[in-house]
Structure formats: C-alpha cells, structure tokens
Amino acid sequence: MSPTAGDHSYRDFIDVQQPMYRSDTELLDELTEGDRNTPYELANGRYRENVIRLQLKDLRRLGLARRAGHEFYEITEYGEDVLRDAEPLPLSNGLFDVEAIVPEKYPSDEWRIQDFSEIDGPTIKRINYDIIEDSTEVYGWVRDSPERTRTRIRGVADTDIHRLIREFPTHDPLPAQCAHWVRAFTGLHFFPDANHRTATNTLEYIVEQNGGPATDLIRPEIRRVVLLSKYTRTLKTDNRFNTLWERDEHFYLWYRYFTRALTDQLERRRPDDPPTELLDSCLQDIRGRLAEFGE
Incomplete structure (x- = not known):
C-alpha cells in the first residue's frame, strides 16, 4: 500500500508532537539565537536533518530566512517581525502554510x-x-x-x-x-x-x-x-x-x-x-x- 494518497507535500507528514520533528517557529527561534544555523546543527542529533533542510528552504521562500552560505541560514528582519506577531502569517501547530502564502514561488504542477x-x-x-x-x-x-x-x-x-x-x-x-x-x-x-x-x-x-x-x-x-x-x-x-x-x-x-x-x-x-x-x-x-x- 502506498504511503501517500494523491498529491502530497513533505509538510503534510510533519507532526510537531513527534520527537523527530521541529516546527517552523522553533527553527526561527533558533536562528534568532544565532548559535545553530545549519540543518545539521538545528537537528542537534535529535531531529530529522533532511526535513529541517527542506523547512529552511521554505522559510527562505517566505522571506523569513536568508541563506548566508552553503546550508547556512540567518533570520531576516521580516522573520523577526513574524516571530513577534508583528507581521502575522497563516500558521497551524507552528507550521506556515507556505504554498498558500507564496504560490508564485513554486513550480507549476506539471x-x-x-x-x-x-x-x-x-x-x-x-x-x-x-x-x-x-x-x-x-x-x-x-x-x-x-x-x-x-x-x-x-x-x-x-x-x-x-x-x-x-x-x-x-x-x-x-x-x-x-x-x-x-x-x-x-x-x-x-x-x-x-x-x-x-x-x-x-x-x-x-x-x-x-x-x-x-x-x-x-x-x-x-x-x-x-x-x-x-x-x-x-x-x-x-x-x-x-x-x-x-x-x-x-x-x-x-x-x-x-x-x-x-x-x-x-x-x-x-x-x-x-x-x-x-x-x-x-x-x-x-x-x-x-x-x-x-x-
């Protein structure tokens, strides 16, 4: 039996209640601290590094983070505003509805x-x-x-x-x-x-x-x-x-x-x-x- 039914996004399977996943807002919080800036560091030996790698790319699509080097990310001023709720974005369980917010940043379905x-x-x-x-x-x-x-x-x-x-x-x-x-x-x-x-x-x-x-x-x-x-x-x-x-x-x-x-x-x-x-x-x-x- 297929693990998915119809179209899906990797984000559909992120359950922040599970110990292997982190929310988008948690990642932004970490980037604010500045001590951990890469997928490897943010995974910290506990979370799924490969999923965090994709989340960071999506945060960059939203303009909340920028890439400052190979797999090295920093939070943007806009990201800090969103984190403080000064610039609210659609959010559920700490995850942004990325494709609804910036659909123009995604390839066409075909x-x-x-x-x-x-x-x-x-x-x-x-x-x-x-x-x-x-x-x-x-x-x-x-x-x-x-x-x-x-x-x-x-x-x-x-x-x-x-x-x-x-x-x-x-x-x-x-x-x-x-x-x-x-x-x-x-x-x-x-x-x-x-x-x-x-x-x-x-x-x-x-x-x-x-x-x-x-x-x-x-x-x-x-x-x-x-x-x-x-x-x-x-x-x-x-x-x-x-x-x-x-x-x-x-x-x-x-x-x-x-x-x-x-x-x-x-x-x-x-x-x-x-x-x-x-x-x-x-x-x-x-x-x-x-x-x-x-x-």
Missing part, C-alpha cells in the same frame, strides 16, 4: 512530482527484482548466490523507502527532484546491485504518473553519467538519511544531466573525455583495490 500514490516499497523492490529475472541484464549476486540475493532484496525495509516518499522535496522543480531521487536511491544503496537502474526505472514511472515528460528522462549519455555517479558515490560523498536532499557533488552531477535532458540545454564541456570505457575499467580497478584494503 513541472514537479507530488503524487506517489502508485508507488510503494514492494513495487520498488519488485522493479529491482525484475532486473534479476531479465536475462539481458547483468546483476551482481550476493556471494555468488541468487537465493541470497533475492533474500537481501526482500529484506529491504519498506519503511525506509516510504520515508523517502513521505519526506521527498515536493516543492522543488522537476530537474532537481529527479536528481534528488537518483542521489537518494544510489547513495543509500538499498539493493545488492542495480540501484542506478532501479532509481531511473522508478523515476520514469513516477514522472509518467504525474503527467510529466517521462520519455525525455533517459538519454544515451546516461551510461556515462551513471559511471561518474558511481565514482562520486564511492570516493566523494557520504549519503545517509540525515543528508538526504543535500546539494553536494552527487546531486549536481544528476541535476546537470536532468536539466539537459528536460530542457534541451547543450553540454558545453567535452562530454566524452576520457572515454566511457576507460572510466568503467578504472572504476572496476578502484573497487577491487578498495575491497582489498578493507579485508
């Missing part, structure tokens, strides 16, 4: 993903499982055992996948959403293999269900981008649930790709230098060396 009602954990696991069953696809077995591999896939927690869906950045434009989805799936690496293929296959399905340009998502150059993504994930980034929706090198790699794919922008750099086959060979060598180092 340019973002909001409806996940046709996708859930079992469906996504089935999509990964189907790659095993497809004789034309290559899948890396767990300890050379197809049965152990299937067991590992079945063991992926539906609740983890559903968390991605519930807390997805529904307020971002489509190219950024696509990049976040692929970064999340490949970074968290839910499955023994084919995480990139599962990410892009499910993304096509979700975008199609939302009436978006699903047929534009997969282009021939994606094979090279997948290789670069594997390099980035292996050597440069640390993707965890708390760092979801962070805009790091892994995100921007996919953001550039989906921006080109969805808006027909030209790649101005040399797209095939060095050759893709050489990149693939080097990646396999790096993985082998890292495996030896870890033994």
Whole structure:
C-alpha cells in the first residue's frame, strides 16, 4: 500500500508532537539565537536533518530566512517581525502554510512530482527484482548466490523507502527532484546491485504518473553519467538519511544531466573525455583495490 494518497507535500507528514520533528517557529527561534544555523546543527542529533533542510528552504521562500552560505541560514528582519506577531502569517501547530502564502514561488504542477500514490516499497523492490529475472541484464549476486540475493532484496525495509516518499522535496522543480531521487536511491544503496537502474526505472514511472515528460528522462549519455555517479558515490560523498536532499557533488552531477535532458540545454564541456570505457575499467580497478584494503 502506498504511503501517500494523491498529491502530497513533505509538510503534510510533519507532526510537531513527534520527537523527530521541529516546527517552523522553533527553527526561527533558533536562528534568532544565532548559535545553530545549519540543518545539521538545528537537528542537534535529535531531529530529522533532511526535513529541517527542506523547512529552511521554505522559510527562505517566505522571506523569513536568508541563506548566508552553503546550508547556512540567518533570520531576516521580516522573520523577526513574524516571530513577534508583528507581521502575522497563516500558521497551524507552528507550521506556515507556505504554498498558500507564496504560490508564485513554486513550480507549476506539471513541472514537479507530488503524487506517489502508485508507488510503494514492494513495487520498488519488485522493479529491482525484475532486473534479476531479465536475462539481458547483468546483476551482481550476493556471494555468488541468487537465493541470497533475492533474500537481501526482500529484506529491504519498506519503511525506509516510504520515508523517502513521505519526506521527498515536493516543492522543488522537476530537474532537481529527479536528481534528488537518483542521489537518494544510489547513495543509500538499498539493493545488492542495480540501484542506478532501479532509481531511473522508478523515476520514469513516477514522472509518467504525474503527467510529466517521462520519455525525455533517459538519454544515451546516461551510461556515462551513471559511471561518474558511481565514482562520486564511492570516493566523494557520504549519503545517509540525515543528508538526504543535500546539494553536494552527487546531486549536481544528476541535476546537470536532468536539466539537459528536460530542457534541451547543450553540454558545453567535452562530454566524452576520457572515454566511457576507460572510466568503467578504472572504476572496476578502484573497487577491487578498495575491497582489498578493507579485508
């Protein structure tokens, strides 16, 4: 069963009575103090950093906070006025009705993903499982055992996948959403293999269900981008649930790709230098060396 029904916002699932969430007004209070200014600091090891990351972006949309550096936020004078009730805004349980207040700051409905009602954990696991069953696809077995591999896939927690869906950045434009989805799936690496293929296959399905340009998502150059993504994930980034929706090198790699794919922008750099086959060979060598180092 899908964790959502119809269109949703990540904010629909923020329950400030639960110990893992903070209200918008609490975050503004903290920014007023000036001691904690980043999602990591505001989470303080207790709250969901990835949700706070999205809340801060929405507070910025409202003009209540400004970004003073990478993931570093400060309260604005307007934010201080709102906090003192000098400039009242629609508020419920400490959460602002952001989309009603500044609808012009949001992408059009056809340019973002909001409806996940046709996708859930079992469906996504089935999509990964189907790659095993497809004789034309290559899948890396767990300890050379197809049965152990299937067991590992079945063991992926539906609740983890559903968390991605519930807390997805529904307020971002489509190219950024696509990049976040692929970064999340490949970074968290839910499955023994084919995480990139599962990410892009499910993304096509979700975008199609939302009436978006699903047929534009997969282009021939994606094979090279997948290789670069594997390099980035292996050597440069640390993707965890708390760092979801962070805009790091892994995100921007996919953001550039989906921006080109969805808006027909030209790649101005040399797209095939060095050759893709050489990149693939080097990646396999790096993985082998890292495996030896870890033994």
